[in-house]
Amino acid sequence: MALADTAVLIARQPAPRQQRRGSFRAFAWQGLFLCALALFAWFIIANASDNLAARNMNFGFAFLSQRTGFDIPFHVVPWSTADSYGRALWVCLLNTLLAAAIGIVLGSLLGFLLGVMRLSANWLARSLSLAIIEIVRNTPQLLQIIFWYVVMIQALPPPRNGLALPGGMILSVRGLNMPSIEMGTAGLWPVLLLVAALCLVPVFRGLRRRHRAFGWAAPLLPAIALVVVLLSVDHLDYPTLRGFNYVGGVVVPPELIALVAGLSLYMSAFVAEIVRASLQGIAKGQREAASSLGLSGAQALFLVILPQALRVMIPQLTNQYLNLTKSTSLGAAIAYPELVQIYAGTVLNQTGRALETMFLVMIIFLGINLAISGFMAWYNAHVAIVER
Amino acid sequence: MTSLRKLAYAAALAVCGLGAAGLPAEAQVKSATLDAVKKRGELNCGVDTGIPGFAFQDSTGKWKGLDVAYCRAIAAAVLGDAEKVKYVGVTTKVRFTVLQSGEIDVLIRDSTLTFTRDTQLNLSPIAVNFYAGQAFMVKKSLKVASAKELNGATICMLTGATLELNIADYGAANGIKINSLLFDKPEEAFAAAEAGRCDGYSDDSGSVAAARSTMKTPDDWTILPEIISKEPLGIYAREGDEKWGDILKWTHMILLTAEEMGVTKANADQIKASKPADPFMQRLLGLDEDFSKQLGLDGDWSYRIIKAVGNYGEIYDEYFGPKALGLPRGTNNLWTKGGLQYALPLR
Structure with a gap:
């Protein structure tokens, strides 16, 4: 195979002079363009800073270390009113990432299901999928999110008569209250041990494959770690009604549920169409070949059709994931404390630093989305058919 | 020669949009904002996007409310017509930036007057038109x-x-x-x-x-x-245009003084025609022209304010009174009636 590669390289060798001259010209033009762009950027920045100075406004991020003094109603890492604006940025960034991550996973699964249903031989499944897709993708997303929120808070009972669910969970208009696992004196160390053990599994599996030494440890280590974790659990903290609200345990607020529902359902309609189109794009002969080999419908889908369809799907899915991530900012409408609501809202107003907060929020969204694009590009390269 | 230089300096400052702060009082004091408003023939007034009591649009799209009445009063004083207002509904997020950038001439948007906004944002708090908490x-x-x-x-x-x-x-x-x-x-x-x-x-x-x-x-x-x-809600202007700030401040004072002296939209004409002897009443209704002109406006500006929107009590009753939101006057009553609203003397 290496020989073939070399052959291709040699075959492409001719006409280097012309190519080089062309590339030099292109390089010059690009350099000129880059230069103009830099000048333009400098002009914009200089102009903005002149105008800021003329209005006695200054630009700086010193406020990030100041004390905030306000409460963030939902946070996955500890938060108190004495924390800084910098910490607030981290807290609401995690809220944004949480909503985006759950939304992307749920939306992809649901979208895949809807897409496959669209191609089903079953009339009911086909039509139901079509109806859902058309309704969802033809109405504004913000409206859907507010709809889910209002429906949910209208339908759920007040905290004083919350619905008791199995496992000590309670569902009320205040959200889904779940018991939390309280670790004993060992703290989170046993959990870290479990994570480490799980990370070692591939290593031991590799050892088993090659040398058959230590192979027995592959399933054993995580099992031991799991026992350690279970033993070090001190107690479960069940939510109980005290005063106005439930105390203890952890709560999934209705805002998060409504936001994730709105985001993932909306994305799933578009994902469904991408899945349908990609599956239909695979030559009919592939399916026929699969069934002639005796593969079942599901086997044909997962082993033959899907691996090929993925190549077409992934670049388009990337767009959907980026859109969903940006749309988490719609959570501001329903009181979900994400980046835009807390940072471009409360923090902006309290510090008066409109430019800085907007700049930070934009940079962070850019960063998140570039990371998603980068990951998807890597994954795409991974599943793409290697052409030679 | 020096006065000519001063004039040139003032003109240059006005052109640069910096106002004429720091010039001696006897020189012709210019207000960049006032000039801009007069030239435009319209007051750009930043108000709330919609909140009962302060600023809202009725079913015909007409702006109403306490803050809106203040916009109308300023337009009546400066331009002679309370209708010459362009209402710019601003959200809490952009209100100060919009004012700083000069898109609006004044911000009357149930905004609390605070230390940070005065010092950090370089805004000029003018007056409290509503004491809230x-x-x-x-x-x-x-x-x-x-x-x-x-x-x-x-x-x-x-x-x-x-x-x-x-x-x-x-x-x-x-x-x-x-x-x-x-x-x-x-x-x-x-x-x-x-x-x-x-x-x-x-x-x-x-x-x-x-x-x-x-x-x-x-x-x-x-x-x-x-x-x-404590939420003293009030009027903000840009820092550095004291003359414009004076006009805004005294518009508020006229509304309070009118209530203090019992002058309403309805009886203003009648009182004016009766040629009152009280010098305060004369100043309030623009009968003492020399006095009124000291603000840089024509003699009738205060009279026009009352004719356009009535006195402070009338405005409050219209939007917060028993027939509207039913909010007791409380701290917003005149100081003579146990409230905090206190007009500086008109002399």
């Missing part, structure tokens, strides 16, 4: 009588103000924890409060009264007696 509204069925009993409660409110900060401070001061749920728009916040997502709603006292009026059954809700913060 943050209040709570809860469902009567919760049987809560005081804000101190709200430990563990969740309160819905709007983001972009200092509400969440005040609540955290109040909780810390009283050893209780009140959870806040922050909404972008009042519609969703009201819906959440109505549905029981939170135990109550919090905003400035005037806005809470307005919020209660929009609930399905306003009588199901009670406003708690505690006022947990």
